[in-house]
Amino acid sequence: MAHIQFIDDLVREYLLFRGFTSTVKAFDNDLKVDKDKGFRVDKIVEQISHYVNVSDLTGLKEYWSHLDSMVFSKLEIHVQPAVRKIEYSLYKLYLVTAAQSAGGVRNEKVSEFLSKMLPELQGQNEWRDWFMLPYIQKPEENPSFSLYFTRAWQDSVLVSLHNLLATVFQCMPQPTLTSYESDAALVKRLQDEINSLRGKTQQSTEKTSPIGHQSRLAQYSERLSGPLPLVDDFCAVPSEQLDSGLREARGLRGLLRQMGGSPVMEFIKMVEAFYLDAFERTKRRNRNWYKENILKVLEAAKENRTRQVDASIALAKDLLQILNEPRKKAEQVPPHSLIPSEADSFMKPVEPEILNLLHGSTEKGATEKYLKERNKKAPEDKLVTYNRSG
Structure with missing residues (x-):
């Protein structure tokens, strides 16, 4: 109870600050005969x-x-x-x-x-x-x-x-004012514990990731900051057909805008970055980094689950399933084409979801136009059969 005298000084200082001079005198007199x-x-x-x-x-x-x-x-x-x-x-x-x-x-x-x-x-x-x-x-x-x-x-x-x-x-039992010392000690202990955990997390991240998490996100942010619409990179529409792709993509872009919430858009950006990086880094991509970050987006989407988020959750699960499959040696893709061949296992498993999104768009004939452009670019690939009744 040695801190009681310090509390008395604080109370006296507060009374003087408020100008309660008569109260200060009474307080001092009570302290003398305490x-x-x-x-x-x-x-x-x-x-x-x-x-x-x-x-x-x-x-x-x-x-x-x-x-x-x-x-x-x-x-x-x-x-x-x-x-x-x-x-x-x-x-x-x-x-x-x-x-x-x-x-x-x-x-x-x-x-x-x-x-x-x-x-x-x-x-x-x-x-x-x-x-x-x-x-x-x-x-x-x-x-x-x-x-x-x-x-x-x-x-x-x-x-x-x-x-x-x-x-x-x-x-x-003591009044709340006298517990300041224990509260301050508790806050300091919690702050030290937080700083310690942050240091351990940072060390663990540096060991498991060849490139820092923030630097990877910065790369994707720069890559996604261009004027290209989401559907162009997401569906890998050829760059030489961008003008026609804009028309086919209006319906899908409208649907994505309706999704709204941050978890959905973050996930869509993550998928874009994944496919672009996969094409550029076929032999040296860090699959574990993709898994960890997509799992985080998936958990965030589940916490803010709405009707519009369901499609993104399903797409995230498909993407994780792809990442968990044994990696196959991919054939070299011609640099002038962004459409993966049949040997590449990245795009094909999620193409049914792309077709479902196009079918649900308000743009009439968006699915047929996409399939037509897809056939032009990769006629040797057997396209996924799309069933309107399903």
Whole structure:
């Protein structure tokens, strides 16, 4: 509870900031007569020792009564006997100290204590012998009192009191303002843990990916930032037929725009980048990098699942299935053509999905036009049969 004094300073500073001068004066006056001593155990033990040493029975009883009402009364029932035992030990320490004091006030203070405490202590066996204390010449030599006159016992009483107060103050409920220290420690620990995990994640990414994740995304961002429509790269329409492809693609582009949400568009961009990169890096592409990033897009799409996202989820699953298949040695594709041959296993498995999207577009005859252009470019490939009823 050492931070209580710091909290008091904060409260005083706030009151001054608000201009509550009269409140500050009252606050300072209360602090001067604070019996709890800022919940500092050493100060409380010191105050009790002072009452014992000067034989101030009234001050001792009032101070203990304050602690009992403010602190001890809120403890559980099974702790009360221990509190009562320490209280009686303090009373015995008071009597021993009064009996050891020099001057003619010795028996007077002892007799005063016994007379005032008679209603409370009579009938208790452990106090029966103590009422004889004023009449014993050398109580420190009497077997009934010799233990209490030793320095070890007197110190043990104060140590027990110190331990009791420290334990109680540690367990007692505190206001929100006093928990700032533990909250600050918790925030710092969480920040350190986050920084540690970030470092481990970065190291793991650098080990598993030949090119950093951010640099790969930057490459794809630059590649996709051109004016080409989504459907051109997605369906691999030849560049020399771009003008005619624009007309056939209007319906599909409209459908993609209706999809809207970020997960869908991110996935479409990921598919575009995958196919373009696959054509350029047939022998040295990083398949694991594609899998990890497409899985992330797929999870994002599932979390924001809507009717329009369903097509992208299905397409992502097909793409992952392709990536999981054993890699076959692809034939060289002529540089003037972006249409993969039958030996290339990248485009054909997802062509049914492309045809489904074209069939669902608002452009009349979009599917037939696409098949016509596809036949012109790769007549040797057997096209996927499209069934309108399916």
